[in-house]
Amino acid sequence: MAHKERTKYHVRIRKFLNRDQQYPTIIISIAEDTSGIPDSDEQQRWNWGKVELELGDCYRRVSFDFSMETRRERASSLHKINQMKEALNAVHDAIEKEVHSRNARPRTRRQSKK
Numbered sequence: 495m496a497h498k499e500r501t502k503y504h505v506r507i508r509k510f511l512n513r514d515q516q517y518p519t520i521i522i523s524i525a526e527d528t529s530g531i532p533d534s535d536e537q538q539r540w541n542w543g544k545v546e547l548e549l550g551d552c553y554r555r556v557s558f559d560f561s562m563e564t565r566r567e568r569a570s571s572l573h574k575i576n577q578m579k580e581a582l583n584a585v586h587d588a589i590e591k592e593v594h595s596r597n598a599r600p601r602t603r604r605q606s607k608k
Contacts, residue, residue, distance in 0.1 A: 502527040522548040545571065547578075 504525040511519040526543035545560040558578075560571035 499530075502530060517552055519551045520549070522546065547575075 504527045505523050506525075507521065507523045509521050511521055524544055524546045526545065528540035528543035531540045541563045543562060545562055546557065547560070548555060548557040550556070558574070560575065561567040562571060
C-alpha cells in the first residue's frame with residue numbers, strides 16, 4: 495500500500511473575529527510548508543504550495559493571492575504581506591489609542607436617532 499504524505503503547514507488559522515459568533519466575521523490564513531518536498535521532485539510541487547489569506551464580514555469576502563512560483567512573484571508576495579502588516583499595525587495602534595481615550599471619557603447616554 496502506498497503511503498501518502500500529509501500536507502504540513504507553517505500557518506493554518508480559521509477564526510471568528512467578532513466576540514459574538516452570531517456575526518460571522520472571519521479570517522482564514524493558510525501557508526503550506528513545502529520545505530520537506532525534495533529538490534528532485536519532478537513536478538516541483540514546492541511551487542504550488544497553498545498560501546492564502548481571506549477576510550470576510552457578514553456581507554463580503556476578500557481573498558488575497560500570494561503566488562510563490564517565481565523569484566519575482568515571491569518578492570511581490572512578500573512585499574504585499576509586508577504592506578498589509580504595516581497598515582494593519584497602524585490601524586491597530588490607532589484603535590487602541592481611541593479605545594483608551596474614549597474609555598477615559600465620562601459615560602453618557604446614547605441619544606436615539608429620530
